[in-house]
Amino acid sequence: MRTRHTLYPQTSEMYICELDQCPLCGEQLELSRYSSGHKIVQNLSSTVEVGYWPKQCDSPGCTNYGEKWRSSEWQQIAPMYCTYGFDVITT
16 A cells, blocks of 8 residues: 655745725725635646635625635636646646
8 A cells, every 4th residue: 555645845835816906896805814725736847835815805785795815826826626736737
């Protein structure tokens, strides 16, 4: 039986949601108090630990009140629940 191989990231990257205003109400988005999406991603050239700081709409009258918005850069590195980068999947 094979044992699990431990991945050691070479670098660590944190991304911040790129949106400044809520797409529905136009109010200023607030940076969340916690980071999310932490995972280790294997690319063709390296192993990287990534995560993001979400933003949320704090306007009580908005239909998106409290909804977390992810970073689009973070979403372009690897699929949501996968540790292989898109460059590994497509080759």
